[in-house]
Amino acid sequence: MEIDINFENKPNSFVVCWNEKCLLGEKCLRRIVALRNSEDSDLLVAVNVLKFNETNCKYFLENKKVRVAYGMKSSFEEVKAKDIANMRKELIQHFGHTYYYERRNGKMPITPEDQEYIAKLFSSYGYEITFDEIREETLWK
Secondary structure (H helix, E strand, O other): OOOOOOHOOOOOOOOOOOOOOOOOOOHHHHHHHHHHHHOOOOOEOOOOOHHHHHHHHOOOOOOOOOEEEEEOOOHHHHHHHHHHHHHHHHHHHOOOHHHHHHHOOOOOOOOOOHHHHHHHHHHOOOOOOOOOEEEEOOOOO
């Protein structure tokens, strides 16, 4: 079953694969992108097909959509003033200053793993996180 892929969100440095012999190729996002989108890119980074085969590819990336979150401004409106500075500090330490603010403001997707980390942090302070938006998207990593 083929999943619709939004190529607009594909990172420029996304690694593709042209291994025709790979048994996982039909399910691998790297192979699908190589076959469908290679003409749109000036530069491509590719898996060395001579080094890997159908049983040992550490670069296999399943083509699937996941629930990706955007933004968390609304949840911070509910956080008490005594907690907000410490919570923000922990998130900045985890993500870095720029990436924290891009996630908070909805400019960068929040992966399921990052959603889990943020939810645990909010919970440790007695809050529940509600992300500003949830979308079904291709996960590019």
